Amino acid sequence: MKTMLRYSAAVGLLLVAFVAQADYLQTQNLFSATPPAEADTVVVLVPLSTDSSPAAPAVGSAETVAQFQRAVEAQAFTGALGEQFEVLAPAGMNAKRLIALGVGDGAALQRADAESVGAALALHLATRPSSTVAVNTGLLPQNDSHSALVAAVAHGADLANYRFDRYKSAPEPRPAQTYHWLVSDPQAAEARYAQLRALAEGVFTARELTNLPGSDGYPAAFADHVRQRLEPLGITITVLTPKQILQEGMEALYGVSRGSQHGSHLLIAQWRGSKDAPIALVGKGITFDSGGYNLKLDAESLLAMTGDKAGAAAVAGPLEARARQRAPVNVVGIMPLSQNAVSGTAQLPGDVVTSASGITIEIANTDAEGRLVLADGIWYAREKFKPRVIADIATLTGSKVRALGRDYAAVFSTDDALVDSVTQAGELTRERVWRLPLGPYEKIIESTVADIRNTGSPGAQAGAVFLQQFAGDTPWVHVDMAGNGRYDATSKPPLTGATGYGVRLLTEWVTLYANSTAE
């Protein structure tokens, strides 16, 4: 009996470990003050020098240093951010390759710069056989942020090593290097890295969810995926079915899936790391947006709409990150999920729905569906959780893409301090936001038949002003991330698929907000 118990406990633990332990990464990161006995790749992080030749690193023998110096000259290498070269079979060491990576002005090096250095390194090594990588960081300034910056380089490499390969019959093996980061304070670097690794896992979850094709990432499947990833971390998961959504009066959310065999679901995830009133995150989860009867006519735009669940993914990610960090914050994530399809049962242009808040909505355009699911999502957050603040995030409008492109998301709020904190989080993580005005735009969503209509011009402002109606008196901020969710041909680093935009922004923002309002 005892053995049985012990056996099942062990199996249970194994199962939990299996589910909780992400396998997106095959790489390992170790932090130490001394180099490993053997490394097949040696990397030197080289800051920009004030005179023309960057300092020589203390690697290998005098022979190695001399060769390194000659290579620097041969390349006219300056140490600018992102610049790199490789010496094969370097003299005086056993390693197969010696890589110099420029980091720019060492004293001015920011977290996001450090991450881009890590991404460049990971992408370089992805195509080269290399199992043990020793990274010399001794040329970076040995100041207070040294450990954090090295951890950020490792984090940048992690983020660049994600692959969406679940549909490949013979996926390329994932990069599997062991990185040895040589730092003066290994404990500090390791502790910071652990925080960032938790964050990276949240980013991977968001990318995976966003990348899922519509037919595999439908509302119930999205909810299941999140449950499997988040529940083992101590996050409470609740999923409302279409029937329960109607019982709660959430017709706006319900209606968007009326044309689909995949009914709307409301996914609620809560990490209760403190007893404060929660911070609520609400994310648009349109698992596919055909436009409905206002069908999207451009093939490319339609194809991109598997990514219309990126807002919900950008809510699941921060929840996961904060839980993995065991953070002392109370965060609730509300993810309204629907598939905007066309069929004989789909809602029609001109239909009127009553949202759970009681506000009636004229559906002037079935393609403005994100705000419909968010209306009830925001109401649900406010009504059921009495949060101290609500932030919503959504791939909401084409208008936003035209105004700001893909490098910035749009942020809207009447609360200047909230805009400031989101902007600050955006600068730190380089998931940047730019403020657009909210008022005086109430008139643009006036309807002649219902309380409000779901369209208006300018488009991004119409979406924002629409959502504002559902936040009531709760401090509220809206992030329109249309266009930010996907890498394109011009992206740096040159990756493909979902970016996971919003996870780092909102994880940072939750931290900033919780700290700034702590009692």
Ligand code: BES
């Ligand atoms: N999901 C789209 C917005 C979008 C566009 C996201 C491009 C990412 C890239 C949204 O549901 C939509 O269709 N918005 C329409 C609303 C319009 C019909 C009032 C838009 O902005 O064009």
Ligand code: MN
């Ligand atoms: Mn749409």
Ligand code: ZN
């Ligand atoms: Zn949409």
